[in-house]
Every structure is written in C-alpha cells, then in structure tokens.
Amino acid sequence: MNIDYTKEELEFQQEVRTWFKENLPEDVKRKHQIGAPFSKDETVAWQKTLSKAGYFVVGWPEEHGGPGWTATQRYIFDSERAAAGAPVGMSMGVIMLGPVLMAFGTQEQKDLYLPRIKDCDDWWCQGYSEPGAGSDLASLKTQAVLDGDEYVINGTKIWTTYGHHANLCFCLVRTDNDCKQQLGISFILIDMEAEGIDVRPIISIDGEHHLNQVFFDDVRVPKKNLVGAEGQGWTIAKYLLTHERTTIAGVADSKLNFSNLKELAKTQTANGAPLIEDEQLRLKIAEEEIKLLALEYTNFRTLADTAAGRAPGPESSLLKVKGTETQQSLSELRVEMAGNYAYVWKADETVAPAEFLHATEQYNFLRACTIYGGSTEVQKNVVAKMLLGLK
Ligand SMILES: Cc1cc2nc3c(=O)[nH]c(=O)nc-3n(C[C@H](O)[C@H](O)[C@H](O)COP(=O)(O)OP(=O)(O)OC[C@H]3O[C@@H](n4cnc5c(N)ncnc54)[C@H](O)[C@@H]3O)c2cc1C
Known part of the structure; x- marks a missing residue:
C-alpha cells in the first residue's frame, strides 16, 4: 500500500533510507532479524548511534531537542527503520517520560532530564x-x-x-x-x-x-x-499510556517480520520440498498478509488523527489489540515453520538454522504482549465505551 508523499517527503524518505543502509551495523541487524536478545551495552550502543544522528527522540518537538517532524515524517522514519531491519532502540524515557515532562514537568525537571534522555545518559x-x-x-x-x-x-x-x-x-x-x-x-x-x-x-x-x-x-x-x-498522577498516567499503546502495536516491525517469514518459506525445506509448497502453510501466510493490511489501515487512522493535531483516542486501543495479536500469530507461524527446530532451546547454529533458534523463546515471550501496556480485554472495554458508546 502506498501513500502519495510530497516531493519533500520523498526526499526525506531517501535520506533516512540511505542513513540506515550506511549506519546499521550488520551484527545488530542480524540479531534483530533472528530475535536474539540484546544486552544492555548493545542496546545503549545502538541508541547512542541513533542519538548522534538525531534519530533517537524522533517524536519530540524542536524546542526540546527533537527534530520537530510531522506525523507523516515520523511514519516514514519508522517504516524505513523497520524495513532496514533496525531495532527500535526501545526507551521508556523517550516514548513515555519525555512527553510527560514536556507537558507537566517543571522547568528544572525539563532542563535536567530531557537532554539526558536524548543523549541516552539515563535508563x-x-x-x-x-x-x-x-x-x-x-x-x-x-x-x-x-x-x-x-x-x-x-x-x-x-x-x-x-x-x-x-x-x-x-x-x-x-x-x-x-x-x-x-x-x-x-x-x-x-x-x-x-x-x-x-x-x-x-x-x-x-x-x-x-x-x-x-x-x-x-x-x-x-x-x-x-x-x-x-x-x-492519574491524569498524567493516562496521558502517558496513550503514547505507550501506539508504540507497542509495532506495525512496521510486523511487516518486516512477515516478509522475512515469507522468504523463509521459500528457502527452508521440509521432507525435501520448500515449505511454501505446503498448502496449509500457504493459506496461513495469506491470512497473515490480509490481517497485516487491515492493521496498516488502522495505523493510518491513528496517523490521520495525529497529522490533524488530534490525540489518537480509541484507535490507539484498537491498534494495540490488533497489533499485538498479529505479533503473536506471526510468532506462531515461525514456530510452525520451524517444525522440529522449535524444540531447540538456548542453542546455537550448529543445532538449528539461525532463523529458528529463538522461535520458541519469542513465541513464549510474546504471550505477554496482549497483557502489557493494558490487556486486550481492557482495551476492548475502552473501544466499547468510546467508539461504540456502550457502558
Ligand atoms: C512482559 C510484561 C512487561 C511489563 N512491564 C511493565 C512495566 O515495565 N511497568 C509496569 O508498571 N507494568 C508492567 N507490566 C504490567 C502490566 O501492565 C500488567 O500486567 C497489566 O496491566 C495487567 O495487569 P495484571 O497483570 O495485574 O492482570 P489483572 O489486571 O489481574 O488481569 C487478569 C486478567 O483479567 C482481565 N481483566 C482485568 N480487568 C478486566 C476488566 N475490567 N474487564 C475484562 N477483563 C479484565 C485481564 O485482561 C487479564 O486477562 C508488564 C507486564 C508484562 C507481562
């Protein structure tokens, strides 16, 4: 699916794409691709690389050291980041606390903490x-x-x-x-x-x-x-949670994960034939592709809200529910494709192809994504109340 970007947006897209091509270390890309865990040092090193390029506090306004991008630029950046195979550089300081301090903090708190978040000096x-x-x-x-x-x-x-x-x-x-x-x-x-x-x-x-x-x-x-x-505190907590939910959905990363899985289905074999020749698996892949497309439309609805200066409301709950369900079903797909390799636990590439080494670990951990940041049931309550008017 394509958006009609302006000439400036297309130039921006090219600039970001080139930066990731030239600056994403191969080992970081590989680890991210196969779902291997990152150590604290590895995470901070990658965050600092992003920060030096001005690509860390990407949602922040200029007055607080951010790039002051439009919602569309932020969307382009995140799509390019994910498509390049780069991890998000997860930081609760950037996504959650920063916006809270900007809106509710004292001048002293802003001056002390915001630059340190931007430079990755605090966790x-x-x-x-x-x-x-x-x-x-x-x-x-x-x-x-x-x-x-x-x-x-x-x-x-x-x-x-x-x-x-x-x-x-x-x-x-x-x-x-x-x-x-x-x-x-x-x-x-x-x-x-x-x-x-x-x-x-x-x-x-x-x-x-x-x-x-x-x-x-x-x-x-x-x-x-x-x-x-x-x-x-309650008002502030609710303000922060909207920012958290939209981020957890991880649509751009699911798109990359899906295209990697599709590629794997062609290159990996079972019983001497490529996995993609299995009709059941083909059906599942098609189902995932359709769900991803629908998810991207929901993502565009939140983007349209933010682009128009409106805070995303119940759409951010919808996005969280569907985005996390997609993460789970993609992790299930990987485990199914792994077959016997899904039994592998904390092993190395002498035992299984790298792409399947962490399949079960990820599948297990992602059971939690429909819980953290507000459970699916609770998000559905929000949607029922705000979107459908139910009590
Ligand atoms: C991996 C992970 C990371 C986390 N990280 C953090 C963190 O960094 N900081 C932090 O503060 N918290 C964190 N959390 C906590 C997370 O926010 C809570 O787990 C979540 O809000 C659910 O609360 P609970 O675990 O107490 O479950 P409960 O609230 O006890 O819920 C149990 C079940 O009841 C359902 N339920 C509850 N209320 C309703 C309702 N009104 N209607 C319908 N169903 C309902 C829930 O959906 C769930 O299925 C994390 C959780 C996980 C799993």
Missing part, C-alpha cells in the same frame, strides 16, 4: 503495576508520605521491565488515602540507587531476565521530584 523504568494493581491500576498502594522536603516511599512495584538496568524510575504513588482512589495518586521520579530499594529478578517464560519486582523500604525522594501537582 528509565516504569513503576506503575503492583501485585493486585494491574488493570485496576487506580487501586495501587505504594505510599508516599511527605516528611519535610522529602517523600518517604514504602511499597512494591511488579513486572518492572529492565528495572535492573535502570538508574531512574517514573513511578505512581499514593499521596492521599482519604479521597476518590484516582485523586490520591501522584507521579514521582525516583533514583534507583537510593537507599531502601531492592530489585529482584523475575525470569519470564522465555528463560530471560527482562522483568523485576521492586521493593521500596523507607526510600527518601526529594519533593522536587514530584511531576505535576500532588493528586495529578
């Missing part, structure tokens, strides 16, 4: 979920009590992605117990090296350490680290 993690407060986030219990110029924080956060890599955490805490749940929540920035913080690993079903439970025991945080006013 931020997200402290929202708690045991017993996931979908029902407003029931969170982690307590922040003001004592002089500092808040004293007690409680626990769970599923904290890369909390073990992070030096900073943006966190939702309860500052008032005597009002409507939502109104007692505040948004605060916490130094992960502060005394009283304990980060414990949770190993996920792919056998990797992405997740953690974080415990806060009398952790003292300066009052100036509060973002917005006390009790404004």
Whole structure:
C-alpha cells in the first residue's frame, strides 16, 4: 500500500533510507532479524548511534531537542527503520517520560532530564503495576508520605521491565488515602540507587531476565521530584499510556517480520520440498498478509488523527489489540515453520538454522504482549465505551 508523499517527503524518505543502509551495523541487524536478545551495552550502543544522528527522540518537538517532524515524517522514519531491519532502540524515557515532562514537568525537571534522555545518559523504568494493581491500576498502594522536603516511599512495584538496568524510575504513588482512589495518586521520579530499594529478578517464560519486582523500604525522594501537582498522577498516567499503546502495536516491525517469514518459506525445506509448497502453510501466510493490511489501515487512522493535531483516542486501543495479536500469530507461524527446530532451546547454529533458534523463546515471550501496556480485554472495554458508546 502506498501513500502519495510530497516531493519533500520523498526526499526525506531517501535520506533516512540511505542513513540506515550506511549506519546499521550488520551484527545488530542480524540479531534483530533472528530475535536474539540484546544486552544492555548493545542496546545503549545502538541508541547512542541513533542519538548522534538525531534519530533517537524522533517524536519530540524542536524546542526540546527533537527534530520537530510531522506525523507523516515520523511514519516514514519508522517504516524505513523497520524495513532496514533496525531495532527500535526501545526507551521508556523517550516514548513515555519525555512527553510527560514536556507537558507537566517543571522547568528544572525539563532542563535536567530531557537532554539526558536524548543523549541516552539515563535508563528509565516504569513503576506503575503492583501485585493486585494491574488493570485496576487506580487501586495501587505504594505510599508516599511527605516528611519535610522529602517523600518517604514504602511499597512494591511488579513486572518492572529492565528495572535492573535502570538508574531512574517514573513511578505512581499514593499521596492521599482519604479521597476518590484516582485523586490520591501522584507521579514521582525516583533514583534507583537510593537507599531502601531492592530489585529482584523475575525470569519470564522465555528463560530471560527482562522483568523485576521492586521493593521500596523507607526510600527518601526529594519533593522536587514530584511531576505535576500532588493528586495529578492519574491524569498524567493516562496521558502517558496513550503514547505507550501506539508504540507497542509495532506495525512496521510486523511487516518486516512477515516478509522475512515469507522468504523463509521459500528457502527452508521440509521432507525435501520448500515449505511454501505446503498448502496449509500457504493459506496461513495469506491470512497473515490480509490481517497485516487491515492493521496498516488502522495505523493510518491513528496517523490521520495525529497529522490533524488530534490525540489518537480509541484507535490507539484498537491498534494495540490488533497489533499485538498479529505479533503473536506471526510468532506462531515461525514456530510452525520451524517444525522440529522449535524444540531447540538456548542453542546455537550448529543445532538449528539461525532463523529458528529463538522461535520458541519469542513465541513464549510474546504471550505477554496482549497483557502489557493494558490487556486486550481492557482495551476492548475502552473501544466499547468510546467508539461504540456502550457502558
Ligand atoms: C512482559 C510484561 C512487561 C511489563 N512491564 C511493565 C512495566 O515495565 N511497568 C509496569 O508498571 N507494568 C508492567 N507490566 C504490567 C502490566 O501492565 C500488567 O500486567 C497489566 O496491566 C495487567 O495487569 P495484571 O497483570 O495485574 O492482570 P489483572 O489486571 O489481574 O488481569 C487478569 C486478567 O483479567 C482481565 N481483566 C482485568 N480487568 C478486566 C476488566 N475490567 N474487564 C475484562 N477483563 C479484565 C485481564 O485482561 C487479564 O486477562 C508488564 C507486564 C508484562 C507481562
């Protein structure tokens, strides 16, 4: 599917395409293509490469050090990035916290943190979920009590992605117990090296350490680290989640994944014949292609919203539901194509073709993508209320 780009947009597309061709290291591309995990150092190195080229904080306005691109330019950039086989350079600081600080932060917070996010000097993690407060986030219990110029924080956060890599955490805490749940929540920035913080690993079903439970025991945080006013945390949290959801859908990456799978079906064989000669598999590939096309139309609807200066509403929930379902079904397709190689676990290329080495790990981990960033059921509730007017 093509959009009618202007002459300037076509030039921009060429510029981005050339940059990735010349600057994406072959080993990064290969790892990304086969779904191998990246270490913290590898991730930061790639982020710094993007940052030096001005390609890291791509959604930020110029006044905060971003390129000030239009929604269409951002779409072109992401499509070219994915098509080149480059990882997204995932950063919660860029996608989630940056826009929040721009909208709600003090001048001091903006001056301190935004340049450090842009230069990849900090690694931020997200402290929202708690045991017993996931979908029902407003029931969170982690307590922040003001004592002089500092808040004293007690409680626990769970599923904290890369909390073990992070030096900073943006966190939702309860500052008032005597009002409507939502109104007692505040948004605060916490130094992960502060005394009283304990980060414990949770190993996920792919056998990797992405997740953690974080415990806060009398952790003292300066009052100036509060973002917005006390009790404004719920408004800020909702603002941030829209940004998170649109990103999680990963449409451009699914397109690349799909075209790689289609290619694999031609080059890999089973019982002496190319996989593509299997009629059942051909049908599944066709189904995926049709779903991807529909997904791209939904992506265009959110793009049209942002291009017109409207915040994406329920479309971002639709996109999250369909985008993550597609990621899961593509991972299923890869496992099916892998056949016996799907049994391979933490092995190397002496045991299976590289393209299938991480098939099962990825399939397992991606069960979570319809949960994180707000579960599918919860997104469907949003769509039912906002798009269909159901209560
Ligand atoms: C891999 C991974 C990474 C994550 N990273 C982070 C992170 O970095 N930071 C962070 O703060 N959190 C993170 N999370 C947490 C994530 O946001 C929560 O898991 C998610 O919001 C769901 O909450 P829960 O796990 O408590 O499940 P629950 O809320 O207990 O839900 C259980 C089931 O009930 C369903 N359900 C719940 N409420 C409703 C409803 N009203 N209507 C219909 N069905 C409903 C859900 O869809 C789900 O199927 C991560 C989770 C995962 C799996």
